[in-house]
Amino acid sequence: MxxxxxxxxxxxxxxxxxxxxxxxxxxxxxxxxxxxxxxxxxxxxxxxxxxxxxxxxxxxxxxxxxxxxxxxxxxxxxxxxxxxxxxxxxxxxxxxxxxxxxxxxxxxxxxxxxxxxxxYADISELALNGAPIxxxxxxxxxxxxxxxxxxxxxxxxxxxxxxxxxxxxxxxxxxxxxxxxxxxxxxxxxxxxxxxxxxxxxxxxxxxxCKPYALPGPYEMRIDYTSTNLADAHAFEADGVRRQGGRTLKLEDDDLMRLLVRTFR
Ligand SMILES: [Zn+2]
Structure with a gap:
């Protein structure tokens, strides 16, 4: 084993x-x-x-x-x-x-x-497909x-x-x-x-x-940053990003790994 x-x-x-x-x-x-x-x-x-x-x-x-x-x-x-x-x-x-x-x-x-x-400094909440993670x-x-x-x-x-x-x-x-x-x-x-x-x-x-953990796609990640400054920076860096208010961005992707990589870029 x-x-x-x-x-x-x-x-x-x-x-x-x-x-x-x-x-x-x-x-x-x-x-x-x-x-x-x-x-x-x-x-x-x-x-x-x-x-x-x-x-x-x-x-x-x-x-x-x-x-x-x-x-x-x-x-x-x-x-x-x-x-x-x-x-x-x-x-x-x-x-x-x-x-x-x-x-x-x-x-x-x-x-x-x-x-x-x-x-500790940057992210106040992540939510994947609507559920905090x-x-x-x-x-x-x-x-x-x-x-x-x-x-x-x-x-x-x-x-x-x-x-x-x-x-x-x-x-x-x-x-x-x-x-x-x-x-x-x-x-x-x-x-x-x-x-x-x-x-x-x-x-x-x-x-x-125990089952391998999986969620069905397509995927949407909501990122609540701790400041508008951080949301500004990430909004300009990545493609396909939707701004949802001052501190929040949403990313969408069909591929989970690509979404996660984009989330933490
Ligand atoms: Zn640690």
Whole structure:
């Protein structure tokens, strides 16, 4: 069995502040250890459940946050350029499932720790075919395009709720409960390391219940920017863009990947 892990940093146990998630900030180095230990616990559980190959993509910021020298020996680290069209290097239809580790709720979710959608500064909401969507949904669509179902999501309680809402059947594990963007109740990381493996094994057992995530086309993306300035800039950059008021653009496309690439251009 083969599994593909995409790992973000905001939903990792013990993390609640921006000072923990950006290179050069005061608490960043400890967060790299927390991230690496949690990923290793997930890889170990997958191996114990029968996985023979596990790819790990570091999807946070620069994509170089994991402590590579401490990564589980059975993991393959997938690195590559940042364009969305190559967000998951090496992904193809041979994987039995995808796991989203350390994920966070979409921008604007009340009571969600470190909520955002790809950018803290630029985007206040994305809606695909009329329904709000965040990173969990978009990454699930990218895996789904290759026929790979998301079988497991970890993060705060709001991220887990979003995963169930968006994907239907999926196993989730809460690393913390959010009460605000930087406020909540965090499980001790050592407790999470002890617990998360059992949930991962349950996800492997139940993987056939999870379907590759897909939405029928044609596609329309509504982008609500945080300022008119950003909407101005993007409106002039792209073809086929409709302005819907000061801060909002709409893009249409028959091809999902092309639409997503245009959204984040
Ligand atoms: Zn992140």
């Amino acid at each position: 083969k599994f593909y892990i995409s790992v973000d940093m905001e939903g990792i146990a013990g993390i609640a502040l921006k000072e923990q998630i950006y290179r050069g900030e005061m608490f960043y180095e400890e967060s790299r250890r927390l991230l690496t230990d949690e990923v290793n616990a997930v890889v170990e559980a997958l191996v114990q459940a029968g996985a023979t190959e596990v790819f790990v993509k570091d999807a946070h910021a620069s994509g170089f946050n994991l402590l590579c020298g401490s990564l589980h020996p059975l993991a393959t680290l997938a690195v590559g350029p940042l364009p969305l069209s190559n967000r998951f290097p090496g992904l193809d239809g041979t994987f039995d499932g995808a796991l989203l580790i350390g994920y966070h709720a979409m921008a604007g979710t009340p009571g969600a720790l470190l909520e955002h959608t790809f950018s 965040g990173e969990i949904g978009i990454d699930a669509l990218l895996f789904g395009r290759c026929g790979v179902p998301v079988v497991f999501v970890s993060g705060d309680d709001k991220a887990c709720a979003e995963a169930h809402r968006q994907l239907g059947t999926v196993v989730t594990y809460e690393t913390k409960k959010g009460t605000g963007r930087h406020a909540g109740l965090l499980k001790a990381p050592r407790r999470v390391l002890a617990e998360i493996g059992e949930s991962v094994k349950e996800a492997v057992t139940r993987r056939s219940e």
